[in-house]
Amino acid sequence: MKHYKQYINGQFVDSKATGVIEILNPCTEEIISTISTGTIEDANHALEAAQAAQPAWEALPAIQRAAFLHKMADVIRENRVFLAETLSKEQAKVIGLAQVEIDVTADYFDYNAGWARRIEGEIIQSDRAKEHIYLHKVPIGVAVGICPWNFPFFVMARKVAASLVTGNTCVIKPSSEAPNTIMEFAELIQKIELPAGVLNFVCGAGRTVGNALSKSPITGIISLTGSVSAGQQIIAAAAENITKVSLELGGKAPAIVCADANLELAVNAVVASKVIFSGQVCNCAERVYVEDSIYDEFVEKLTKKMSEVTVEDALTGVNADMSSLVSKSQVDKISEMVEFAKKEGAEVLVGGKRPEEFSKGYFYEPTLLTNCTQDMQVIQEEVFGPVLPVLKFNTLDEAIALANDCQYGLTSSIFSENYNNIMHATNSLQFGETYVNREHFEAIQGFHAGWKKSGIGGADGKHGMEEYLHTRVVYAKYY
Numbered sequence: 001m002k003h004y005k006q007y008i009n010g011q012f013v014d015s016k017a018t019g020v021i022e023i024l025n026p027c028t029e030e031i032i033s034t035i036s037t038g039t040i041e042d043a044n045h046a047l048e049a050a051q052a053a054q055p056a057w058e059a060l061p062a063i064q065r066a067a068f069l070h071k072m073a074d075v076i077r078e079n080r081v082f083l084a085e086t087l088s089k090e091q092a093k094v095i096g097l098a099q100v101e102i103d104v105t106a107d108y109f110d111y112n113a114g115w116a117r118r119i120e121g122e123i124i125q126s127d128r129a130k131e132h133i134y135l136h137k138v139p140i141g142v143a144v145g146i147c148p149w150n151f152p153f154f155v156m157a158r159k160v161a162a163s164l165v166t167g168n169t170c171v172i173k174p175s176s177e178a179p180n181t182i183m184e185f186a187e188l189i190q191k192i193e194l195p196a197g198v199l200n201f202v203c204g205a206g207r208t209v210g211n212a213l214s215k216s217p218i219t220g221i222i223s224l225t226g227s228v229s230a231g232q233q234i235i236a237a238a239a240e241n242i243t244k245v246s247l248e249l250g251g252k253a254p255a256i257v258c259a260d261a262n263l264e265l266a267v268n269a270v271v272a273s274k275v276i277f278s279g280q281v282c283n284c285a286e287r288v289y290v291e292d293s294i295y296d297e298f299v300e301k302l303t304k305k306m307s308e309v310t311v312e313d314a315l316t317g318v319n320a321d322m323s324s325l326v327s328k329s330q331v332d333k334i335s336e337m338v339e340f341a342k343k344e345g346a347e348v349l350v351g352g353k354r355p356e357e358f359s360k361g362y363f364y365e366p367t368l369l370t371n372c373t374q375d376m377q378v379i380q381e382e383v384f385g386p387v388l389p390v391l392k393f394n395t396l397d398e399a400i401a402l403a404n405d406c407q408y409g410l411t412s413s414i415f416s417e418n419y420n421n422i423m424h425a426t427n428s429l430q431f432g433e434t435y436v437n438r439e440h441f442e443a444i445q446g447f448h449a450g451w452k453k454s455g456i457g458g459a460d461g462k463h464g465m466e467e468y469l470h471t472r473v474v475y476a477k478y479y
């Protein structure tokens with residue numbers, strides 16, 4: 001069985017930690033690899049390597065830094081099937097979606113390489129004669145990327161590509177639930193001869209390795225994708241040095257379905273927004289508000305569609321819609337939330353339990369709940385699984401108020417054929433993203449950013465790239 005070492009300063013090295021974390025295939029519960037529990041010394045060693053490598057990396061013309069990103073994209077494409085299988089096995093992502101994640105990640109590196117010639121400053125008119133005010137955009141220094149397990153490979157690229165093209169060096173900490181694909185990538189890119197220390201990968205626990213990366217004075221920016229609780233702990237650790245944070249945390253996305261919506265389209269989009277990666281995505285539809293006059297018809301169609309969702313082994317179920325959840329703790333959490341919702345009065349129309357046909361794995365049935373009320377736990381707290389609660393509304397203003405009654409503010413959607421409804425909703429929903437008549441999923445050239453407890457800062461596009469830049473202002477007086 002493979003043991004992944006730490007990748008620090010251009011070398012694969014053993015951690016001094018004696019403990020290992022076992023990585024399971026969630027569908028079979030078989031141990032497929034191990035990583036080190038990691039140490040604070042590993043984290044500091046990686047940060048020191050990144051710090052030492054940074055001035056020379058920044059000094060390279062951006063177009064030369066971008067050339068390395070294109071090479072990373074090429075390596076991913078050359079190994080696309082192997083990487084997709086690795087990803088599918090370590091986290092139970094259905095193979096089709098795993099392949100999409102790998103392919104989009106290659107595109108992401110190419111896309112970010114495209115910023116090389118577009119990192120632009122400004123020249124501003126001064127109030128003084130013979131003076132120019134220059135705004136320079138400069139790298140922050142060392143970027144730390146702390147990754148989640150749900151889209152581990154893509155999210156790693158989000159942090160690496162934007163930080164490297166802007167002239168930062170980078171330390172990545174993969175999630176201990178799904179480090180394999182990232183660590184295989186670390187091995188595969190050896191052939192591109194990236195200067196040592198520019199990109200480092202340190203595995204280990206969040207509370208030790210992640211914490212050390214977050215509180216070090218070397219770290220210039222910490223980008224986390226993960227839970228609210230990890231975000232809060234990282235803010236506390238970053239407070240010591242007032243280190244910049246960019247946090248993409250949880251979500252509780254509402255989907256609003258108006259009476260004038262195209263119901264077929266709405267049903268398909270809502271289900272797609274729920275079952276992608278078994279509902280374990282921050283974007284996923286977590287609650288649906290349906291206008292009273294179409295409620296029965298919509299729920300009937302939704303029941304049919306949710307009943308048709310197929311659940312299979314991630315690697316062999318080539319056409320499956322979803323597979324196992326990522327871990328025992330995820331399936332236990334979701335089972336408890338559904339049981340609690342039932343106690344609070346919810347009615348289960350589809351699913352509501354672990355499927356009997358799997359003797360191993362952390363599977364949970366696609367689940368549809370009705371008879372829900374706004375104050376229930378399943379409406380207020382993130383489920384992060386294949387559970388869809390449905391509620392009724394009478395007016396659009398009521399639906400918007402219910403949607404906004406939430407601690408999160410990442411994604412949301414509205415289904416309507418009425419331009420005024422759509423404009424009113426998109427202007428009133430307190431969410432970083434609103435999708436109109438389509439499923440919830442962002443584009444690499446957009447800006448993925450949550451409001452409220454969903455985060456600070458954001459990723460993707462021009463604004464995501466600029467997260468990794470400081471502004472230096474020079475007042476240049478001449479005679």
Ligand SMILES: NC(=O)C1=CN([C@@H]2O[C@H](COP(=O)(O)OP(=O)(O)OC[C@H]3O[C@@H](n4cnc5c(N)ncnc54)[C@H](O)[C@@H]3O)[C@@H](O)[C@H]2O)C=CC1
Binds near residue numbers: 231234
């Ligand atoms: N927004 C998102 O994309 C994600 C949200 N989640 C939510 O979080 C829940 C728990 O999943 P976990 O894997 O435990 O997520 P988590 O938030 O604990 O882990 C995400 C990453 O943060 C690291 N981390 C955790 N605590 C840290 C700390 N104190 N300092 C520095 N790094 C730290 C972890 O090692 C991991 O690499 C899920 O049920 C889901 O609700 C989980 C993964 C992704």
Ligand SMILES: O=C(O)[C@@H](O)[C@@H]1OC[C@H](O)[C@H]1O
Binds near residue numbers: 226282283
């Ligand atoms: O769920 C999230 O927060 C992210 O991990 C997710 O990864 C791929 C999607 O594009 C992101 O929103």
